[in-house]
Amino acid sequence: MFENKKDNQAVIKLPSGLRDILPPETEERNIIKEIIRKEFRLWGYGEVITPVMEYTKNISIGIGKNWKDRLINFFDVDGSPLSLRSDMTVPIARLTGMRIKKKHLPVRFYYFADSYRQPVTQKGARRVYNQAGLELIGASRDLEADVEVLTILIRILERLNLKGFKIGLGNVEFIEGLCDWFRLDENEREYVKKKVITKNLVTLEEFLGRKDKKKAEIFIKLIQPEGKIEKIDGLVSMIKEQRVLKSFNYIKNIYNVLREFNYNRYLVTDFSIIRDFDYYTGLLFEVYCPDVTGVIGSGGRYDGLIKKFGMDVRGTGFALDIDLVHKAVGKPDNRKNIKILLKKKLPGSEEDIAGLIEVARKLQEKDVIVELCFEDKPDLESFAVAKKCELIAEIEPDFKNLTVRDLMQNTERKEDINNFLKEISDGK
């Protein structure tokens, strides 16, 4: 399976959790990214690019107490602590506070970017996250903004042809409200939230059961995933806690709007969703796909974050994890262009190079991908197949005729160059 390294060859390594990506994979990723980019653009979002590293004090805002373990840190020449960005929401919040005036709001940004995180537990886990995402900042009405963002997300997932995906909808406020209901103090809240994140229902029920057994049962029931929101309606109304009712109704409103487009079949309410970033404040969502372990996309509302960068505006958005989306999509198959391996039949003189390039350019004008071959390969056909070419075209020494080998149909013919160009443009 693996070719052996030659004895005298040095073993070259990358730092753990990082990798190179080669053309066959980037090709597929780019098809996926194009589908996503198109949708972003159609909704009027504009692309932003921000520096991959920034001052640690800015990057660490909103990440939470454990940011030191989560960021990749180093020092600037003057000794200032720097960090690689660990997501794009914080840099975009920083950019908004720094560059955007209130009169420009709302703003709609999208990005394709790598972010870097220190793995928490496993050695060798990924440290780079290639994400595609968007942020809608400063919209005056939360519900409308959240619905817009979720609609775009669902449209993208549909266009990517993902089968069986689900979006879990949660609300941080709901869990906070349930903690109010139990009259928990600060430490107990932290503890409960931690157990909710890790879905340790056993410990959670034990802990809450010591406070109130009946309530604990309701708590556990409420944080289970549920496809039909009506089913938990009755349960929620038993809780006379403003914060719980308000946050539940918010999710219900979103659910009802999305139902208009029959999008509710993708939705699962799940109030146990709490993200590991501290800055989320209300709605939270995660995308799951069968056969892919891990959350392929996530997002939510972060109303306090941009204030920390000097502008008090609300924001919402999401990010898709391109590695996992790629895994979920598999091989996207929509290559339209044919590819030709072009070479001269005989080596010939150096002046002939111009003639070869000329033919290549003419073919490329017809949107054909042309890979030049200057070498005499002993097995040209398998070389061409490995390069994913459909045709091999060899130019005869007279520069008037071509020998064309069709690798799909296994045929060979001799043809006039101009004739061949015409056939190509006729789509043969």
Place this chain on the structure above:
Amino acid sequence: MMEKGIKIAIPKGYLFEPCVNVLKKAGYNVKSLTEDSRKLCIDSPEDSIQYVISRSMDVPVYVEHGACDIGFSGKDVLMEKESNVYELLDLKVGECRIVLATLKDYEEKVKEHYMHFGIVRVATSYPNITKKYFDRMGIQAEIIKLHGSVELAPVLGIADEVVDITSTGKTLKENNLVEMEEIAVSTARLIANITSYRVKYEMISDFIKRIKNTMN
């Protein structure tokens, strides 16, 4: 890949029997599980379930990576592996304790050794639990990982103490070991893969319901 059903990881070893009993009590057909066979993947089409028999230490790994949707795992294994899985239910079977033990009449010697060298030597199949325990106590520990028969280590003199599971205490006694501390109590738990828990929530919650009903 079974699209319509769920895959369940069942641990080999001492938890196998109690887990199969839980399934049986909940009304699942376990005949194929109890047949004497070496098959590791067993289909149970009438329940839309595929069972995967695995080493107990691997159950959370299979579930974490989505090879199985849910699984039965001892809490001891969950504590050791710290896998990113959801712990949904305490099945209250297969109880055992994780204990720190040493040779009989050796306790004084262990303390003396620690006073002298500031370090203890511990043999265990649970290096993570052991490290966390000694970290919490502020004691420097040299941990020797063994894959079973940990009781041998003090007898053969490669470690002063062991961290291991015990249910009746019989094995400890037979090897002339005495318990010094109880680190944790473990029972079998039902765990779930994060994605399956959302994508197959109906099947999984139905499964949990059936099992819960037998427990009350």
